[in-house]
Amino acid sequence: MSQETTHAHHEHPDVVGSRNRLGVILIIVADVAMALSILFVYFYLKGQNVNNMWLPTATEEVPATVPVSSMGAFYIAIISAFGMLLNGYALKGAKAKNQSQLTLGAMIAFAMSVIGLVYQIQQMNSAPFTMRMGAYASCYYLIAGLNALHLALTAFISLGNWNRARLGLYKTDHWHVAIIQVWWIWMTVSAALGAFALSFT
Amino acid sequence: MTTTMDRTASAGHSAKSPLIEKLNVFTAFGLGIILAVVFYVLAAKLIPEDTDAMLIHTKHDQIILLAMIGWFIGFMVGIGALIGPFRWLLGKDLSHDENMFYAGKDLGTKRYFRYTTDHKVVGIQYLVTTMIIFGVGGILAMLIRTNLGNPEGGWIHPQAYNAIVGIHGIIMIVGTIIMITGPFGNFVMPIMIGARDMAFPRLNALSFWLIVAAIPPILSSFFLGGIMTGWTAYEPLASESPAGMDGYIMFICIFAISTMVAGANITATVVRMRARGMTWNRTPIFIYGVVASVALALPAFPVFFLSQIMSAFDRAMGTTFYNPAGGGSGWLYENLFWLMGHPEVYVILLPAIGALMEMAPVFTRRPLFSFNVAVMGIAGICGLSALVWAHHMYMSGWAPLLNGPFMLTTELISIPTGMLFLVLVGTLWRGRLWLTVPMASIYALLWNFMIGGITGIYLSDVPADGALHGTMFVTAHFHYTLMGAGLTGAVASLSYWFPKMTGRMLDRRLSWVSFWMVQIGFNVAFIGMFLVGLAGQPRRVESYNAMFNRGNMVTTAGAYVIMTGMLILLFAVVDSWRNGIKASDNPWFAKTLEWSVPTPVPLENFATLPVVTTDAYGYGKAKS
Numbered sequence: 001m002s003q004e005t006t007h008a009h010h011e012h013p014d015v016v017g018s019r020n021r022l023g024v025i026l027i028i029v030a031d032v033a034m035a036l037s038i039l040f041v042y043f044y045l046k047g048q049n050v051n052n053m054w055l056p057t058a059t060e061e062v063p064a065t066v067p068v069s070s071m072g073a074f075y076i077a078i079i080s081a082f083g084m085l086l087n088g089y090a091l092k093g094a095k096a097k098n099q100s101q102l103t104l105g106a107m108i109a110f111a112m113s114v115i116g117l118v119y120q121i122q123q124m125n126s127a128p129f130t131m132r133m134g135a136y137a138s139c140y141y142l143i144a145g146l147n148a149l150h151l152a153l154t155a156f157i158s159l160g161n162w163n164r165a166r167l168g169l170y171k172t173d174h175w176h177v178a179i180i181q182v183w184w185i186w187m188t189v190s191a192a193l194g195a196f197a198l199s200f201t
Numbered sequence: 202m203t204t205t206m207d208r209t210a211s212a213g214h215s216a217k218s219p220l221i222e223k224l225n226v227f228t229a230f231g232l233g234i235i236l237a238v239v240f241y242v243l244a245a246k247l248i249p250e251d252t253d254a255m256l257i258h259t260k261h262d263q264i265i266l267l268a269m270i271g272w273f274i275g276f277m278v279g280i281g282a283l284i285g286p287f288r289w290l291l292g293k294d295l296s297h298d299e300n301m302f303y304a305g306k307d308l309g310t311k312r313y314f315r316y317t318t319d320h321k322v323v324g325i326q327y328l329v330t331t332m333i334i335f336g337v338g339g340i341l342a343m344l345i346r347t348n349l350g351n352p353e354g355g356w357i358h359p360q361a362y363n364a365i366v367g368i369h370g371i372i373m374i375v376g377t378i379i380m381i382t383g384p385f386g387n388f389v390m391p392i393m394i395g396a397r398d399m400a401f402p403r404l405n406a407l408s409f410w411l412i413v414a415a416i417p418p419i420l421s422s423f424f425l426g427g428i429m430t431g432w433t434a435y436e437p438l439a440s441e442s443p444a445g446m447d448g449y450i451m452f453i454c455i456f457a458i459s460t461m462v463a464g465a466n467i468t469a470t471v472v473r474m475r476a477r478g479m480t481w482n483r484t485p486i487f488i489y490g491v492v493a494s495v496a497l498a499l500p501a502f503p504v505f506f507l508s509q510i511m512s513a514f515d516r517a518m519g520t521t522f523y524n525p526a527g528g529g530s531g532w533l534y535e536n537l538f539w540l541m542g543h544p545e546v547y548v549i550l551l552p553a554i555g556a557l558m559e560m561a562p563v564f565t566r567r568p569l570f571s572f573n574v575a576v577m578g579i580a581g582i583c584g585l586s587a588l589v590w591a592h593h594m595y596m597s598g599w600a601p602l603l604n605g606p607f608m609l610t611t612e613l614i615s616i617p618t619g620m621l622f623l624v625l626v627g628t629l630w631r632g633r634l635w636l637t638v639p640m641a642s643i644y645a646l647l648w649n650f651m652i653g654g655i656t657g658i659y660l661s662d663v664p665a666d667g668a669l670h671g672t673m674f675v676t677a678h679f680h681y682t683l684m685g686a687g688l689t690g691a692v693a694s695l696s697y698w699f700p701k702m703t704g705r706m707l708d709r710r711l712s713w714v715s716f717w718m719v720q721i722g723f724n725v726a727f728i729g730m731f732l733v734g735l736a737g738q739p740r741r742v743e744s745y746n747a748m749f750n751r752g753n754m755v756t757t758a759g760a761y762v763i764m765t766g767m768l769i770l771l772f773a774v775v776d777s778w779r780n781g782i783k784a785s786d787n788p789w790f791a792k793t794l795e796w797s798v799p800t801p802v803p804l805e806n807f808a809t810l811p812v813v814t815t816d817a818y819g820y821g822k823a824k825s
């Protein structure tokens with residue numbers, strides 16, 4: 001079947017980067033499946049409105065569930081988009097071997113992920129209902145929870161990215177930053193999809 | 202410590218190395234147990250008591266789930282899974298020596314108890330773990346069959362019986378999912394495509410240790426009231442079940458993460474790391490089976506993961522995803538579950554069939570009959586398997602108008618399945634048969650899968666399903682597909698690749714005895730089950746009408762024959778591994794790349810990477 005040939009053990013960074021990018025994209029595929037399933041849950045339960053409990057009306061003990069404005073979720077998507085653009089700015093810096101641009105972009109992208117995370121948690125804490133108050137409330141927390149999880153992961157990744165940029169580890173290759181950009185793009189799309197869903201109450 | 206890690210050569214990183222060296226399965230279990238206890242105690246103290254005004258009492262589930270999360274975090278920290286990510290975060294990437302240590306270089310048997318990245322070690326770890334899972338699941342199966350040996354049951358308490366049925370079901374499903382892609386996908390696949398390792402070796406180790414971390418939660422459910430729902434964990438029944446359900450939820454969530462990680466890793470490895478010259482037309486068919494399986498699992502298991510997260514929230518946080526009183530829907534769960542559940546059948550079957558298609562040319566000394574048809578069949582099954590989920594829900598009352606379309610898509614899937622049959626039969630046709638256990642397994646698969654497939658057509662038919670749904674007929678059907686076809690492929694794979702994995706030949710006489718006992722016992726057991734199912738015996742019952750007694754006795758007798766055959770196989774594996782006849786590098790005279798490397802396989806597989814110039818099935822051709 002084959003003949004053998006010599007081959008260096010150490011691979012070119014572009015080869016490693018290409019492989020890693022595919023791996024991240026495949027993991028994102030799994031995350032896309034979960035995010036789309038959450039949208040399915042939202043629209044399925046909204047469409048079914050079982051026992052008129054999508055948005056329960058007031059009873060003697062419990063007030064009516066009033067949906068929150070989807071603008072909060074869109075703000076999260078906008079913050080994510082800013083983070084994505086800043087990471088893109090850092091990536092440009094890495095490609096141009098501009099260390100200060102790379103570090104600055106990576107640092108502010110990290111800051112955006114933390115701001116987004118804090119803002120998302122604040123939104124969840126200030127919602128005018130608990131997650132027990134009907135199907136809409138449960139779904140709202142599910143979408144917000146996914147955003148919070150994404151943002152927490154992004155904060156971890158962005159912190160590492162900034163630190164590595166600061167240490168000058170991207171001088172020879174920049175595929176880490178490029179892969180993180182892929183994740184930022186998906187996170188922004190995911191946040192926008194969640195906000196879009198929440199605009200249907 | 203026998204490691205040769207050169208501390209002086211990796212100055213700057215060496216100060217960190219002792220931690221890597223200290224972590225192993227014992228520290229993982231130790232830290233996991235400690236954190237589980239800490240989380241349990243803290244949760245019990247800090248979480249407020251449920252009040253009478255609360256419709257759903259959640260504190261107990263919160264405590265149990267938090268303790269299991271504590272176990273999970275502790276285990277993963279203790280095994281060393283987080284070292285890589287945090288070293289990346291700190292900008293202190295692992296040195297070459299540390300990577301060699303992770304790969305298990307010069308660690309001997311200790312490497313099997315560590316977070317080892319060498320794909321061959323991971324393959325062996327998967328093999329042993331799969332055998333343990335089947336051992337536990339098999340013991341539970343024998344308890345079930347023994348209890349069903351007489352109509353009154355009564356040998357096992359009904360509640361314990363339900364728990365046994367549920368845990369048997371889910372643990373066997375997980376075992377069958379990993380039984381080929383785990384051991385053989387890891388050990389054999391990278392060598393078969395001419396790679397030195399998997400694309401992401403640390404993710405490879407992660408996918409394995411996640412499965413180990415998932416096992417204690419499911420076993421703990423025995424002591425937390427059991428799983429009362431069967432393996433499907435339908436809602437809202439699951440929300441009303443005891444805390445054993447939390448073990449199921451945790452088990453599935455961890456396993457789903459493992460599956461996603463493994464899916465991304467295997468797919469990236471095959472797409473990016475095939476040897477030079479290994480075009481898609483020269484890629485062995487086993488690789489197609491494995492990649493199709495993990496590619497199906499990659500988007501399917503996150504849906505299952507989500508369904509269980511929502512179950513956990515319903516139980517522990519009082520959300521109402523599945524609770525109709527709060528606007529939820531049990532049908533929602535059924536949809537999410539079967540969106541995973543039906544592709545999962547092919548996640549199990551495709552590697553098994555792929556493995557047998559790989560072996561067919563070797564033992565017939567003929568090229569694979571119509572490689573392209575085989576690839577089209579696999580692709581067709583993948584495509585259609587995502588469009589058939591609701592045939593499991595005909596009788597649930599969900600969307601009756603969709604029953605017709607789902608019947609059509611389900612019956613269509615028999616076309617690509619038939620193409621795989623055609624490839625196998627075509628390869629056997631006029632071949633010079635070398636009658637080994639793998640070869641006989643091809644015949645067994647054709648027989649068993651034919652019965653499993655044809656009975657599946659009955660169940661996909663809406664009117665027939667009305668009569669057969671919820672009966673033992675269904676149980677027999679899926680055992681014919683998952684065990685009769687899937688497990689047969691796995692045992693054949695074990696027999697075929699055992700020499701490369703262990704350096705020894707699997708005992709020929711014992712493996713033949715085991716093969717015949719398992720196949721005869723299997724057909725006796727499950728044809729008996731078909732008969733009582735056709736007569737109307739419902740599944741998941743602890744006792745039954747005396748009219749079903751004879752069929753159940755036959756099934757129980759068959760089950761004992763299977764058990765004996767499996768024990769003989771287990772003995773053969775252990776004995777051959779220790780004392781078997783030493784195998785040559787290529788005992789089957791096969792042409793795929795894994796047989797071109799020495800046994801035991803060197804750490805980096807190939808001294809020099811191969812260049813592929815022909816396909817792997819050129820038996821009987823002058824230039825092959």
